[in-house]
Amino acid sequence: MSNPFDTALSTLRAASEVAGLEPNVVKFLSQPKRIFQFSIPLKLDNGDLEIFTAYRVHYNDALGQTKNGTRFVPDLDLDTVKALGFWMTIKHAVAGIPAGGGKGGIKVDPKKLSEGELERLTRAYIRKLPMKGAWVDIPGADIGTSAKTQAWMLDEYEEIMGFHSPAAINDKPAEVNGTVGSMEATGTGAFFVTMEAVKDLSIPKGSTVVFQGFGNVGRIAARLLYKEGYKVIAVSDINGGIVKLDGFNVNELESYVDKEGTVAGFPGSRPISNQELLELNCDILMPAAVQSVITEENANNIKAKLILECANGPITPNGEKILEDRGIKVVPDVVTNCGSAIVCSFERTQGLTDTYWDIETVNSKLKERIVKAYRETVETADLKKTSMRNAAWVNALTKLSNSMKARGWV
Incomplete structure (x- = not known):
């Protein structure tokens, strides 16, 4: 697997060229x-x-x-x-x-x-x-x-x-002044982004979805997509993957995982390797486990129309170039999985003000914020004639550059 920091720096260099960032800004952002x-x-x-x-x-x-x-x-x-x-x-x-x-x-x-x-x-x-x-x-x-x-x-x-300082730590339980919806936020946010992306690509309900990873993120997104009418045909965890081409009942699968601690052996499914799972014929692929699982070695075998990066950095730069040339749309991690970052911001706000929200308020505000981020990314991608990843980074780097300049850092 490639070095994840090299991957991040590669994206920085590519997006900075599109954004027209000054060399000193790039130099500053190239190290912590x-x-x-x-x-x-x-x-x-x-x-x-x-x-x-x-x-x-x-x-x-x-x-x-x-x-x-x-x-x-x-x-x-x-x-x-x-x-x-x-x-x-x-x-x-x-x-x-x-x-x-x-x-x-x-x-x-x-x-x-x-x-x-x-x-x-x-x-x-x-x-x-x-x-x-x-x-x-x-x-x-x-x-x-x-x-x-x-x-x-x-x-x-x-x-x-x-x-007491409840705003000092994020993702804590509501019982110690955390926020409801915290642990579900990444998967819920990924679902909201998926609903926008399928509209853009005219991917209808009933289309097939594959999840590489069925932990906290993949599980929540799978549950919500299943409820919305999409067909989850394969999932995996650390013990391997399973496939069921006519679709899983995700509610039953979750109950099984709660009891057994793994997706492996779910009745009516057959085992499949993680590599085979990524290359299944499906409409939507959602890598929700670890980084660098789609590379130049397997990108030509990917058959999905749409990939949403639920994990951090699951596609290497060389792998993404192949996907882009093949016309496969990729919604990058910094958009797809930023739901947790958004709700953590809500958690800090609630902790600082001693005002706590219900789950409907949290999810409503999450949807508003993450859909706005997705739409701004699409607009920049169209304007700059570039990938969704470059567009998201262009938007972010522009904000960072403006703040760094105002502070006199560069």
């Missing part, structure tokens, strides 16, 4: 503003000591405080964190959110820890994080973290500070 890397010693339940490597990147804060994702995965590295921080910077700008991009995490497999070990590690991460708080940097959830870990983070932060 701050990088934190630190060790966390943890005494395990059996008495053994283990040392974990942790990261946090503040990529750019020209538009506001940095915030979001904290990833607990065994293969985490600095280049991945830098790329994710850059993408988060772009997402916030695309969605019109007054915030910068932050990302971080711990190189750990949380499934190998007891709940007590995970809690101690999570709290230690917040204790050792040099800069944090509602006006500085706000950690949110990502792969390997959850509402529970975010509640631990908030509690640890408030213990350190000596006062």
